[in-house]
Amino acid sequence: MRRVAIPPRANWRERAEHSGFRFHTIDGEPYWDESAYYAFTLRQIEQDIEAPTEELHAMALDLVGGIVASEEQLRRLDIPEPFWDWIARSWQARDAHLLGRMDLGYDGHGPAKLYEFNYDTPTSLFEAAFFQWQWLDDQQRDGRLPVAADQFNSIYESLVEALATIAPRLPRPIRFAALRDAVEDQGTSDYLRDCALQAGIECAALAIEDIGLSADGRYTDLDDTVIGTLFKLYPLEDLFREPFGRHLPDSGLRLVEPPWKAVLSNKGILPLLWEAHEGHPNLLPAYFDEETEPLPAGWVRKPLHSREGANVRIALPDGQRIETAGPYSGPAIRQAFHPLPQFDGRHALVGSWVVGDRACGIGVREDASPITRDGARFLPHAIVEAGTATLLA
Amino acid sequence: MKRSRTAALLIMGATPLALTSCSRETQTEGLYTSVEACVAQTNDSYNCQQAFDEAQRQAHTEAPRYASREDCVAAHGANACQARSDAGGHSYFMPLMTGFLIGQLMRGGQTVGLNGSPAFQDRAGNWQRPATPASGGVYRPGSLGTTAMAPIAAQPDRAPTVTRGGFGSRSAGSGG
Numbered sequence: 248m249r250r251v252a253i254p255p256r257a258n259w260r261e262r263a264e265h266s267g268f269r270f271h272t273i274d275g276e277p278y279w280d281e282s283a284y285y286a287f288t289l290r291q292i293e294q295d296i297e298a299p300t301e302e303l304h305a306m307a308l309d310l311v312g313g314i315v316a317s318e319e320q321l322r323r324l325d326i327p328e329p330f331w332d333w334i335a336r337s338w339q340a341r342d343a344h345l346l347g348r349m350d351l352g353y354d355g356h357g358p359a360k361l362y363e364f365n366y367d368t369p370t371s372l373f374e375a376a377f378f379q380w381q382w383l384d385d386q387q388r389d390g391r392l393p394v395a396a397d398q399f400n401s402i403y404e405s406l407v408e409a410l411a412t413i414a415p416r417l418p419r420p421i422r423f424a425a426l427r428d429a430v431e432d433q434g435t436s437d438y439l440r441d442c443a444l445q446a447g448i449e450c451a452a453l454a455i456e457d458i459g460l461s462a463d464g465r466y467t468d469l470d471d472t473v474i475g476t477l478f479k480l481y482p483l484e485d486l487f488r489e490p491f492g493r494h495l496p497d498s499g500l501r502l503v504e505p506p507w508k509a510v511l512s513n514k515g516i517l518p519l520l521w522e523a524h525e526g527h528p529n530l531l532p533a534y535f536d537e538e539t540e541p542l543p544a545g546w547v548r549k550p551l552h553s554r555e556g557a558n559v560r561i562a563l564p565d566g567q568r569i570e571t572a573g574p575y576s577g578p579a580i581r582q583a584f585h586p587l588p589q590f591d592g593r594h595a596l597v598g599s600w601v602v603g604d605r606a607c608g609i610g611v612r613e614d615a616s617p618i619t620r621d622g623a624r625f626l627p628h629a630i631v632e633a634g635t636a637t638l639l640a
Numbered sequence: 641m642k643r644s645r646t647a648a649l650l651i652m653g654a655t656p657l658a659l660t661s662c663s664r665e666t667q668t669e670g671l672y673t674s675v676e677a678c679v680a681q682t683n684d685s686y687n688c689q690q691a692f693d694e695a696q697r698q699a700h701t702e703a704p705r706y707a708s709r710e711d712c713v714a715a716h717g718a719n720a721c722q723a724r725s726d727a728g729g730h731s732y733f734m735p736l737m738t739g740f741l742i743g744q745l746m747r748g749g750q751t752v753g754l755n756g757s758p759a760f761q762d763r764a765g766n767w768q769r770p771a772t773p774a775s776g777g778v779y780r781p782g783s784l785g786t787t788a789m790a791p792i793a794a795q796p797d798r799a800p801t802v803t804r805g806g807f808g809s810r811s812a813g814s815g816g
Contacts, residue, residue: 265653341782370813377649380647381647383643399643409777412779415771416771417791429813440651456808457804458808460803475791482810486807555813603778603779603780604780
């Protein structure tokens with residue numbers, strides 16, 4: 248794994264416009280950055296990322312049944328009691344899941360370490376599945392990358408296949424919803440809907456704020472049609488706690504991601520995984536944090552529901568402390584500090600995608616700070632055998 | 641190759657591809673709880689009766705079978721289960737067919753085929769039909785369950801909205 252400088256495509260902004268990629272620059276700062284790429288070897292991808300991703304995914308899914316059947320565990324995960332039965336039913340029925348991303352600490356050597364799962368509302372999907380794919384294709388055509396270069400990225404094909412597989416079991420009509428003004432969420436939701444249409448699923452978009460509620464407790468779209476299945480890019484735990492949420496268990500609404508994902512999109516899964524597989528090479532030690540003592544050096548504290556690296560507190564091994572701002576509070580976990588690898592002074596994080604149950608691609612995010620925040624840049628990657636890339640770049 | 645062979649966009653591009661890939665044949669489907677209800681809606685007593693008879697024949701072979709009354713009741717509710725026995729004298733339970741579907745295959749505005757199939761209900765009253773469970777490929781075997789029932793799309797589901805705006809109070813983006 249190396250960070251390799253490469254000239255950006257002269258027309259990349261045009262390419263972005265043409266593919267509807269509207270958030271390549273966020274608040275004047277570049278988000279998409281193709282002035283460099285990460286080069287992996289095939290062995291690194293297959294042995295160190297792909298195989299552990301599938302294993303970690305299977306280990307996590309194996310825990311779900313036990314958790315949803317245990318009041319104690321659901322309480323530890325701070326999941327509100329009115330939703331316990333509904334979550335358990337959705338697991339028993341194996342309501343279909345579609346995708347998730349796990350964040351890995353990996354520097355090219357040794358086992359990748361799992362930082363967390365983003366298994367409910369993963370973003371950076373479009374840039375991983377489509378835009379970095381197009382980048383590689385363009386750079387190969389322009390002769391800047393060898394024709395033999397590849398990319399760990401069958402996310403698009405896997406999405407269309409998964410959507411076609413689950414389509415027959417989804418109640419109609421199908422709607423895709425995200426927050427109206429969240430450009431990145433809208434872009435991600437649009438991309439999912441694009442793939443759904445390619446899989447032959449008739450569907451329409453809707454803003455989360457526009458969802459209605461009928462007198463008999465069913466959710467409706469703007470035509471007053473009862474929604475059968477809602478692909479929602481909106482956190483389950485927020486749906487639970489908002490005014491309409493109490494109707495979810497009896498509404499008959501099918502959600503994708505399904506209710507049982509509330510167990511996996513919760514940082515509490517990290518200590519539960521450690522309990523079940525202590526010492527696993529891809530896991531970091533993790534415990535529920537009782538906050539009875541100050542965070543010891545060498546540990547990281549994360550709220551159960553924190554996203555985008557918000558409200559994370561780090562006590563570095565040398566005693567120095569780092570803390571990020573954010574809206575999250577409530578119960579938390581602590582995880583052993585494992586520094587992000589640095590390349591040219593930047594901290595790189597590997598986001599490893601799982602569609603259905605298949606590990607099918609990665610996206611690399613880069614941040615100047617040791618905590619990856621929502622402003623972290625997305626850099627493309629390629630699989631090249633050592634030596635060839637630098638010569639051509 | 642570790643990457644997709646292509647990466648296509650349908651609606652996101654600036655010049656979206658026209659939605660022309662839809663099949664020329666369309667299938668419409670009606671769900672009815674009795675022959676009388678079907679006739680009232682379609683005015684076609686012959687096809688309603690034909691579809692009902694075909695659905696009933698299929699129900700005997702395609703309805704899910706349960707080893708105990710409890711299992712059947714758990715899936716379909718207390719008043720929807722009946723005892724049966726197979727040729728070897730082994731008894732089992734299956735749900736009653738509480739509705740039937742008429743599928744109508746249209747081509748160029750002409751009806752080119754009609755078929756009937758059975759509909760059942762789960763314990764919450766949701767309509768469903770027997771289906772082969774999906775497996776393989778991108779999902780691990782058993783990952784989508786072993787239940788062989790699929791929801792029915794033809795639900796006459798319209799209900800007036802009385803309120804909106806109870807979701808989405810979160811101000812920032814949601815992704816992670």
